[in-house]
Amino acid sequence: MIYNYETLPDNDNLNNYSYCLNVVNQMIxxxxxxxxxxxxxxxxxxxxxxxxxxxxESLNTPRYGNNFVVVxxxxxxxxxxxxxxxASYDLEDAHLTVKASRVLAFSPSLICQESTLAGYLTFLxxxxxxxxxxxxVVFLEAPAKVDPDAxxxxxxxxxxxxxxxxxxxxxxxxxxxSLAGLxxxxxxxxxxxxxxxxxxxxxxxx
Amino acid sequence: xxxxxxxxxRLLQVALDNEEILATAGSMVACSGNIKFExxxxxxxxxxxxxxxxxxxxxxxxxxxxxxxxxxxxxKAQEISILPLNNEKVFIESNSLLAFDKNLKTNVAxxxxxxxxxxxxxxxxxxxxIGHVAVISQGGILAFEVNGIYPFCVDPDxxxxxQGNVQKEFIFDVNWKTMIGxxxxxxxxxxxxxxxxxxxxxxxxxxxxx
Numbered sequence: 001m002i003y004n005y006e007t008l009p010d011n012d013n014l015n016n017y018s019y020c021l022n023v024v025n026q027m028i029x030x031x032x033x034x035x036x037x038x039x040x041x042x043x044x045x046x047x048x049x050x051x052x053x054x055x056x057e058s059l060n061t062p063r064y065g066n067n068f069v070v071v072x073x074x075x076x077x078x079x080x081x082x083x084x085x086x087a088s089y090d091l092e093d094a095h096l097t098v099k100a101s102r103v104l105a106f107s108p109s110l111i112c113q114e115s116t117l118a119g120y121l122t123f124l125x126x127x128x129x130x131x132x133x134x135x136x137v138v139f140l141e142a143p144a145k146v147d148p149d150a151x152x153x154x155x156x157x158x159x160x161x162x163x164x165x166x167x168x169x170x171x172x173x174x175x176x177x178s179l180a181g182l183x184x185x186x187x188x189x190x191x192x193x194x195x196x197x198x199x200x201x202x203x204x205x206x
Numbered sequence: 207x208x209x210x211x212x213x214x215x216r217l218l219q220v221a222l223d224n225e226e227i228l229a230t231a232g233s234m235v236a237c238s239g240n241i242k243f244e245x246x247x248x249x250x251x252x253x254x255x256x257x258x259x260x261x262x263x264x265x266x267x268x269x270x271x272x273x274x275x276x277x278x279x280x281x282k283a284q285e286i287s288i289l290p291l292n293n294e295k296v297f298i299e300s301n302s303l304l305a306f307d308k309n310l311k312t313n314v315a316x317x318x319x320x321x322x323x324x325x326x327x328x329x330x331x332x333x334x335x336i337g338h339v340a341v342i343s344q345g346g347i348l349a350f351e352v353n354g355i356y357p358f359c360v361d362p363d364x365x366x367x368x369q370g371n372v373q374k375e376f377i378f379d380v381n382w383k384t385m386i387g388x389x390x391x392x393x394x395x396x397x398x399x400x401x402x403x404x405x406x407x408x409x410x411x412x413x414x415x416x
Contacts, residue, residue: 080407
């Protein structure tokens with residue numbers, strides 16, 4: 001299959017690892033995730049620019065602001081991320097939190113804020129979000145406990161808390177145990193989700 | 207033409223019938239029948255070709271695979287794609303090549319200054335003739351047509367190769383904001399014009415540490 005401007009899909013996956021985005025107005029993408037594009041597109045850093053009027057409402061994250069660039073113009077943009085699976089999420093009045101390193105692109109109509117859990121971004125509102133995952137995404141209903149490495153994000157859920165195994169706590173409190181570092185299963189720390197909502201999990205611990 | 211097929215997307219199956227192919231040294235994973243593996247001394251490029259590869263550092267270590275039987279090739283579970291060449295010439299990075307027909311001619315070509323700045327080296331490998339080339343990539347290769355209508359640009363780190371009458375141009379999207387450290391992360395791009403096909407992969411090669 002040889003793609004050209006006409007045969008490239010509008011806002012759809014080319015294969016599991018690449019996604020074609022039809023840029024009409026603006027899109028906010030993560031730096032370095034562009035692998036190819038047709039058309040006239042400009043990549044602008046978020047700095048001192050008139051364009052910032054558009055994004056300053058949507059990009060409410062001083063810590064991650066430098067990770068993103070604004071794409072303007074008209075064209076078709078192909079995104080890729082280290083040959084990881086890519087999926088697009090059409091959000092409608094949503095409240096979705098995603099691992100910051102997994103966010104590839106989102107429309108400026110969404111409001112992006114920092115989650116209270118470090119390293120995660122929360123998206124509010126209506127628009128499109130594109131995120132990568134190591135292995136296909138699995139959706140899980142809360143309440144559940146998840147390995148912090150395997151988590152991709154969660155939707156419509158309160159922020160999780162850490163749950164430690166009782167055995168591990170016992171070890172920490174007993175001097176002998178904490179010195180020897182005994183009885184570690186490697187799963188002594190888990191993210192505990194309560195309430196009603198959906199958890200997004202990667203099929204890998206990375 | 208030797209029969210190249212994919213056993214799955216990460217395993218190449220080649221059926222040989224008293225034929226000979228060239229493959230990256232050490233890429234065989236299994237074989238049946240009467241197959242011999244030899245170090246390809248000159249890689250089909252002659253003495254001058256070997257010298258050229260030494261000088262340009264566009265090197266690959268090849269082996270000659272000959273005999274009758276079935277051979278399987280793989281490299282680090284990377285995706286493999288087969289490009290059929292019909293008297294065509296394809297430019298490809300030497301570390302993306304896995305195997306190719308013996309009667310295809312390989313050579314070293316100057317990639318332009320672009321290669322030096324993008325960390326791919328100044329030179330690239332050309333494969334020419336009639337036969338099959340097996341190319342490795344992360345996540346499979348994507349082919350894009352270049353025509354005069356829309357400009358086509360790629361990230362140099364995701365670039366694999368191209369064929370046809372294509373001109374490669376390196377563009378720097380550098381402005382005063384780059385100078386104060388606010389770069390857009392996409393400051394270096396390869397722009398293609400002309401008529402042809404460009405191959406990329408859905409992953410960025412890690413840049414060599416400098």
